[in-house]
Amino acid sequence: MFDSLVAYLDSIRARDPAPRSRWEILLYPGLWAVGLHRVAHWLFEAKLYFLARLINHFSRFVTAIDIHPGAKIGRHLFIDHGFTVIGETAEIGDNVTIYQCVTLGGTNPANGVPGKRHPTLCDNVILGSGAQVLGPITVGARARVGANAVVTEDVPEGATMVGLKARSTLVPVETWLKDFIPYGTPCKEPCEPAGGSRIDELENEVAVLKAQVSALLAERTGDDAPNAPVTGSGRRRNRN
Structure with missing residues (x-):
């Protein structure tokens, strides 16, 4: 368990140049939000819904991050800053980075029957600040959603989504950017294809x-x- 925590802290440090040590990262609200969610999700799976919600509300009060107890989160999720909302049926893969004011929102089913209505984020996805990812869509592995983009359709693997409504700037496979990019938005290179x-x-x-x-x-x-x-x-x- 200690080794897992150290690996988690190191994964955050690799994506954030601000902390001088692992001790600083232990104070990050995103880390506490994910940790408390693990407990709330365990209670949710045990059908102890009231207790799960209680921890959820406490976590939101302390961290300004609202993660529904039913959401499924993989390894090494990094929520940088607060004011993020993650819905009940959202699914998040490994090594995902989410910046402030992001919403993984759901749709209201026309038949009134709840089901899969929130997004699925595959591994190594980056969501820029203010991004709104809505509905039961899939954001492909290593995709990036730029700041304030609104995404309502599936995102191809490795694509960068920008704009309102977001459009893909997918480029050929051999030119995919495989390194981590803060906020999911390239600044030194054009976002648009040639x-x-x-x-x-x-x-x-x-x-x-x-x-x-x-x-x-x-x-x-x-x-x-x-x-x-x-x-x-x-x-x-x-x-x-």
Whole structure:
């Protein structure tokens, strides 16, 4: 058990450069939230729902992280900072990183019968701050969800999701980023695949339209020049 705790602390330290020692990590609210959830989940599986909820509410009060006792969490989950919500049927794999203000939210079944309604996160997923992952979808292994992205569809393995509604920036397998990326958002490299973003495309279309309008105005000005009225002695007379 001690070795498992040390491995867990080392996995957090590998993803967070802030702590100077393992002792600091022991004070992290995310670590306490996951630890208390282990107890609450054990009680939930034993159908001691009231006690499970009691621990859940205590954990939320102390850590500002709300993990439903029914959620299934793998090894080495790192919740960096608080204000995160994880729903009842959420499933989280190993070595997942979740930053602040993230929601693993569920859908309300139309038939009123509860079932799988929260996301499944595979191994090594990174959720940036403010990300909202909603519904019974699957986020593939090593996928990244950028800050404030809203994800409502399955995410391919190794993809990076950005935007509202989130879109994939999936790149070929040989160029996948396999190293850990803080907040799930590359900062030194473009998020978009080669070819530019949608904003660049719109800007190019606007430039083309401006050029066409300018050409039409120039053409109309050239056509109207011979018909311009002449004043003074050169004024045209109406022959009719």
